[in-house]
Amino acid sequence: MPQLNASQARVVDPILTTAAQGYKNAEMVGDALFPVVPVDSRGGKIISFNKEDFRLYSTGRVPGSKTNRVQYGYSGSSFSLEQHALEGVVPFEIMQEANAVPSIHMANVAVRKTQNIIELRKEYAQAALARNAANYGAGNKITLSGTSQWTDYTNSNPSANIKTARSAIRAAIGKYPNTAVLSAQVFEAVQFHPLILDRIKYTGRDSVTPELLAALWNIPIVRVGNAIYEDGAGTLADVWGKDVVLAYTEVGSLQDMGLPSYGYTYRLSGYAIVEEPYQDRNAKSWVYPVTDELSPVIAGASGGYLITNAVA
16 A cells, blocks of 8 residues: 555644635735745746846748747746644643633634744745845845935935836836835834925825835835744844835736746645644643645846845
């Protein structure tokens, strides 16, 4: 009898798995830059994007002659999905007391809390990719310092920096960015920047919001990265640091080949999953195993722009 593989050996709880797949933590914004795309294997090649869409091909043809051909490249480095798994534990006593109160479902609570930890790991991996200056060409990044940082309300000009970033992306791929992610610290500075406030004073709005910045900068999606993590020293730190990332990201599928998309998060089809809960009699608890398999990748760095240290 053939041996079962890891996926076949799992007995999945369909109800909790559906809940896990539909759950989104509003604090996590990495998927805006790296939209999730399902894949059927745990490894393969990253689909990279070239500039065929903008090339002037010779499309004319004389009757009887060969038809010219165009080939879209798939060359790219390899990716390998990482498995992330944790078990949520709910003691019998808490389960019994919670069930005495209407609308409290400790199974869902356990799954969501466990999934939040896995999602934070994904957010951190996405931010690490996006904030790594080595992933960008010289014309697609800038490091601000001193008077150019947006916390210098006298000399800095956030909108001018954004305009430069938009133009750089369009010059590289022929499309303006459709997404921007600001760290929480950057957004706090922008909310009180005199140049931004001056631009909105005739809009009837009394506060700066991500939606307002999207209209001001002509970027359809502006998100704020509020997620924090505990670093090695035991202190809390911002996942998105002090940086800004702009990108043109297609939220389609891998079949949209040739589109100069900035990034994806490859995830094994059907994941995240919640395996069948089991009882730990010794700990007198229900245990809910949650597993995800994914890997964020940069598919086209020329479709992104990194502003490092946007604030002091």
